[in-house]
Amino acid sequence: MARIRLDGIAHSYAGKPESDRDYALKPLHHVWEQGQAYALLGPSGCGKTTLLNIISGLVIPSEGHLYFDDVDVTQLPTEKRNIAQVFQFPVIYDTMTVAQNLAFPLKNRRMDKALIDKRVSEIAQMLDLNRDLNRRARGLTADAKQKISLGRGLVRADVSAVLFDEPLTVIDPALKWELRSKLKSVHRALNLLMIYVTHDQIEALTFADKVVVMNDGRAVQIGTPAELFERPDHTFVGYFIGSPGMNLLPASVAGTRARVEGGEIQLGAAYPALPSGKRVQIGVRPDYAVLTTGAGLPVKVKRIADLGRKRLAYVSLGGQPLVTSVPPDMGSIGEDAKVAFDAKHTLVYADDIRVEGTAS
């Protein structure tokens, strides 16, 4: 059990990086607190697996230092780091039974036989594997195999952290839910630091206390699911989290008002000193841009998507496409409509970075 600190960790697979683009992972400072569940969320190739492998020691970073508590482990090989990792595809030892598979990490560390048996049966119980303990692991289904992989990750009680590299990719959707909630309860029961890599935002948001959103080798925002949703620090987070993502409209901002496509809207804060020469956008989630019969900006409705619990309208504001929500009590919608923005949830971005407003 430990706190893991990244001090300017960066990595480039192609030797000495010459420009920013050579980095698979750009310099990163972060502290992973003991007992927390984190998710690393980002599209494929954004550097999240690289970061995970650096923590586990499968990859040695080209720059920076990695600390477990206060010990520098940057150059330490994996087997000396006391870390567990579960991979995307189930890794099982073919010739062993389920119980032997689970016991393997403990046996390699020469733990006492009685202690191993106790620990194995605990973990098997936790993961519903106790009926198959004496079967050969090879004949089992993919999700049972992945449960064994998870079990091998969790069986060592003293690990600094358990790392998951998209562990539910091969699992059926119905079982995914079950395994994910199992993981959550295991996390609560064991009080371990867990880091979970995924490109699935639902998985990240439901599993983690804190989510690290990554893009293009950079950690774009670190926050709770609510923070990521309500206050994305970067337009990428706005677009990547939420389905559909945040609307982004080019605008000019003066004080507490923004001009968008010829119309004017009210903002929740004042932006007196917006840096000049930067591309200014306003961002608003579809949940906070609502079609209205009252005052609002005129839009042309393109189509309505009925999602069952709610309806979304795909409209255009001037020339800009926009997704808005439709109030449940709204009746027939013609081609012309009006949209109202919730001022508190209309955010301002300069060159893709969110600008903090001052109270007006």
Add this chain to the structure above:
Amino acid sequence: MTTKPVNNYAWFFVLPVLAFVMFSSIIPAMTVVNYSVQDTLGANSFFWNGDTAFRALLNPTTEIGARFNDALFRTLAFSLTCLLIEVPLGILVALCLPRKGWAVGISLVLIALPMLIPWNVIGTIWQIFTRADIGLFGAALTGLGLPYNVTQNTISAWSTIVVIDVWHWTPLVVLLSYAGLRAIPDAYYQAARIDGASRWATFANIELPKLQKVLVIAVLLRFMQTFMIYTEPFVVTGGGPGSATTFLSIDLVKIALGQVDLGNGAAMSLVYYLITLTVCWVFYTIMTQLERRRDA
């Protein structure tokens, strides 16, 4: 219910292969069967002999039976020796080969080189190589004071044939094992490191189980080829000294072509063939069934 489309035209396309197999295998084999139940006193006159040749062959108290028995034992011992050396050595070399970079191509070509040499050249190369007067290998050993003489010393002759086979065919085991090792995903090695497995534990629990299928093939191929060894002892030792390296194939040629004893020769080649087939079948069945049992 779906019905499979049946098209009997397919048989038509198999005919050329059937014709080829007919002339390459079935007709020659039947000729041998025909010879095995007849005897001849020369002048191309054959008469029915029934199973006499087989009875004699399988009865160690007869002259031909004793000879067959000795040669069979010698051949089995040779096969076993070669397998015991070539399979572990092949795996070991495969484990040591580089996994990536420019060295892969070079080392694979170097390893495969012995297999590319025509079989009739192999014997000649080693015949000269092992000569005590001008051969590098033979002269070096003699120079060291070792009693090395392929034509007169049984141990020299035997070990030379084994060394030739190991040199010639370990590369096959290496290439098969290397292919098998390359097919293991990286995640297995990473998981083993995470799990704190030693080098030996990684080999025993990941690499060896994953190699099992290619090793069954390697053992089968090596058994068949060593059991049928002919060229090397024929050229290098001539089956001697005495009959020390007279393996089944050498003896068979001596009986069938040297003594023109077609009846006994044919019976011997059939029994020889059946032994090879049976050993391979039993080995393969055991290996595959054993795995299926354990999985259940």
